[in-house]
Amino acid sequence: MGDWETAKFIFDKHPNLVRFNLSKNFGTTLHVVVTAEETELTLNFVKNLVNMMTREELELKNNHSNTAFWVASASGKKKMAKIMIEKNRSLLDIRGNGDYLPLTISAMNGIHNMVKYLYKNSKKMTGDHWTYKDRSLRLSHCVKRDFFAVALQILDDHPELAQDVSLLEVLARKPDVFKTLENNLITRIIVTKMGNTGFIIELLRTYPDLMLDRNEDGHTIFHIAVMNRHQGIYNLLYEIGSYRNSVCKIRDKGWNNMLHLVGKSSKKMAAKRSGASLLMQRELLWFMEVEAMTPPYLREAKNKDGETPHELFSKENEDQVSQGLNWTQDCMVVATLIITVAFAVAFTVPGGYKGDNGLPFFIHQRSLLVFVVNDAISLFSSSTSLLVFLSVLTSRHGQQDFMYSLPKKLMIGLLALFISVATMMVTFSASFFVLYHDELKWLPILIAVSATLPVLVFAVLQLPLWVDMSRSMYDSRYLFKPKKRMLYATKLRLHANSFHS
Structure with missing residues (x-):
């Protein structure tokens, strides 16, 4: 493949052949060529063929509803794709199989250089053809593939995606994420539910104001850490100075303060310990620790149900006393x-x-x-x-x-x-x-x-x-009050690397 002289002889005699499907599955000649390896011959073939085609002919689809540009994007043919969009930039916005945009399919297939190139040329995923779902899916696949430079760029351009739950779940399951990161890549997704302490540390170093940010339930990252018993994240409270009092004063939509949340989430921890007696011991330890952290006037504060933290804790754990002895x-x-x-x-x-x-x-x-x-x-x-x-x-x-x-x-x-x-x-x-x-x-x-x-x-x-x-x-x-400071006293492990095409 790549014999342009022969192809040119045929196309000169029959110009309409450039738009005809060569087979049921492959599509036009351009569809077939972009599946080949990028060599000097094939690139020359694509360049000359594109020059013979009109903008409309470049938008022709095969039987799978894919343009030749979409196929090139899915297979990582960056140089071929570049030749096509130089003539018709609308190809970036034409969806293919599965209703995926070219940029999305390249991210799904994990083609890093193609993803960076397409994102740079997609006007930062703006335009009516880009939906929130498209942007979220693209970001999620970048995180899955460890394309953190691209993910950071997307979050800078679209900060609303930081609250995406599916993205939180993807990144939360990467506890070793900072071992593979390069170039100061900090993404703004809260992963407290999964206990990713290292990520939270880097997150707060870069965006300290997030300490006081709340989710839709009125919980900060520290409230979520308490509810899920992640002492590594909770211990960061000892390092944030005056912010600590502000965090501990926060109450959620049910008027629950942080001490209420210890008792409210006790039953969720039952499956994580070997026996009820051990669970009860650990729950008491958490209650006593958070109680010491909570301002005195909030220790007896009542929530919307009229319960103090101690009353809620006793009610939620009343079965543990008997089960721990059976x-x-x-x-x-x-x-x-x-x-x-x-x-x-x-x-x-x-x-x-x-x-x-x-x-x-x-x-x-x-x-x-x-x-x-x-x-x-x-x-x-x-x-x-x-x-x-x-x-x-x-x-x-x-x-x-x-x-x-x-x-x-x-x-x-x-x-x-x-x-x-x-x-x-x-x-x-x-x-x-x-x-x-x-x-x-x-x-x-x-x-x-x-x-x-x-x-x-x-x-x-x-x-x-x-x-x-x-x-x-x-x-x-x-468990609590660690001697080693983690948030501001340790050396940053991430290093800067610019976002290039």
């Missing part, structure tokens, strides 16, 4: 069974007792000593576990007890229960070593190895809960 009953059943077994085994040692002195037959076997000691440990630890869980159930527990007292008891009870299960398996295995120490030595080894399975299963299933409890107990104190 699962301890199952643990008590297990501990009781182990106590029963361990107590009975203590008086039925392997091999029985001697009739003359009442001592065990295998008293001199080390495995019998292992049996007795581990049985005792199993009995004591299961008893400890039972008593701990019993104290949890029988004592009166308010919401404040979920901060430290109750999680500490649950940790002790779970640890004691695990020890009792592990030592019970050791006791069971040791009994076979006592009985088969002379013959069938492979049998106790096989049973001992098999006995590790339930211990491992118990550990694997309970370890996440235990770790969550431990972290809630000891890491929670570091």
Whole structure:
């Protein structure tokens, strides 16, 4: 493809062929040529062919409703597209398949150089043919493809697109966005709902006035951070000076202040923690933190429903108190069974007792000593576990007890229960070593190895809960008031790069 001399000989004899479809799918000769690779020959062919065509002929569409310019835009043929729009700039405004404009389809296909070129020549997406949906779709695809320079330019030209929800969702799912950004590319989209702390930091550095901007519900980015429990974003309140008081005074359309929102959104957090007790502890921690941040006169302020923050929090979390204790009953059943077994085994040692002195037959076997000691440990630890869980159930527990007292008891009870299960398996295995120490030595080894399975299963299933409890107990104190300043004390990670064609 690209033999212009032959094509010119044919077109000179039959000029109308430039507007005829060569096939059902491809369209005119120009439609076919723009699908080829851009080489010196094909570019020369397109240039000469376009010179032979009228402006109207350049606007001809194939059976897929696409102009040749639209096809070139979709496939990234920038030089070919440039030749065509030099003769007819209206090609930029003609829609093709899917009702997409050339600029939109190039963004959807992720062709960066084409997107920049077309945007520069589209008069910044102005004109009656450009709808809000067109601009929003174009911006969304630029963000998806990491074309942040173009996205910033669009937002500068059309700031109303910054409130687009679909765009927020796209960018919010890019937590590593600043690792790939170059050239000081800060886009103005609030991604607080997804917890993109790095983005919010760069956003506020560039547009500090956005700290006080509200959405349609009357919430700032800090209110949204509280509702979604993103402490990284919330902690920025400690770095904004006098703005902090202004933010904390803001009330939404329902007259809810920031402290109200902690209780109002508690139920949404239920699925994010391993148990109700842990959820209650974390919710209390958030309530106490935001309460300390809230001006005193707002701590007892009522919303439109006539509820104070504390009343709303108590109502939203009343089920958590009972749910946080229900699962301890199952643990008590297990501990009781182990106590029963361990107590009975203590008086039925392997091999029985001697009739003359009442001592065990295998008293001199080390495995019998292992049996007795581990049985005792199993009995004591299961008893400890039972008593701990019993104290949890029988004592009166308010919401404040979920901060430290109750999680500490649950940790002790779970640890004691695990020890009792592990030592019970050791006791069971040791009994076979006592009985088969002379013959069938492979049998106790096989049973001992098999006995590790339930211990491992118990550990694997309970370890996440235990770790969550431990972290809630000891890491929670570091959630707020970070020592390291993030907003203004750290070095900017983005560098400038101009928007070129």
